[in-house]
Amino acid sequence: MLFALMADGVANKDLWPLTEDKIDRALKKLDEIKPAITKWWTAGGEPIQLLINREYAMTSAFDGRALAALQQGAPLRMVWDGATMGLTYWTVLKGGPNSENVQKFIAFVNRAQIAAAFTQGTGYPGPNIDQLKYPPADLVPLLSINPDNAAKTVQPDIPWSLAKRPDGKTNWDHVQERWLAWRAR
Known part of the structure; x- marks a missing residue:
């Protein structure tokens, strides 16, 4: 939905919340390309493989998958303008048997050299x-946390996505239902 809205001229700062009008607008924009789409990817490895197979000219993809392909010599280029950030x-x-050690592990993994x-x-x-x-110099320009890349991305609106609607579903569930219904028609 976000990519379709961006393609239709919506500024990154105006993407959220995904109101019904915005969802309708995104789906209308997607109607324009739907006949040309050979496959909507559903698993994380698919977009990169579809690019390599030349079934796709461009796509969204998980950055870790793209980096792995690039490191193996795939002829790909990453573009960060309008990329959406997923958060991990x-x-x-709380109350787990190893909570103290888990906290130490998380602190360890987030040390700069270990994180690299x-x-x-x-x-x-x-x-x-x-x-x-710390990573090789050729890797740094490809990372999402590189300030040059991060500045071009769209951050998710997690509170809005997880908020409950009057029907008890989350906003995210509603967007997914709209997307799947659109794809099925």
Whole structure:
């Protein structure tokens, strides 16, 4: 929905909340390209493979998947303008048997050098931008937390997405239902 709204001229700062009017507008914009779409990807590895197979000319994709493909020599280019940021959380269960050790582990993983190694291994950076001092120089421009890239991204509105609607569903569930109904027609 967000990409369609951006393609229809909505400024990044005006994307949220996804009102019914905005959802309708996004789906109308998607109507324009729907006949040309050979496949809507549903699993994280698909968009990169579809690009490599030349079934796609461009797509959204998880950055870690794109980085792995680039490191293996895939002829791809990442563009951050209007990219949406997904957030990953490390959590500690309240009252869990190892809560103290889990907190120590999270603190350890977020140390700059360790975070850089984690990013190199997974393709997904943590929040510590000090880690940008440690990976290979050619990797830094490809990371979402690189300030040049992060400034071009769209942040999710998690409170709005998780808010309950009068029917008891979350806003996110409602958007998903609208998307799936549109795809099915």
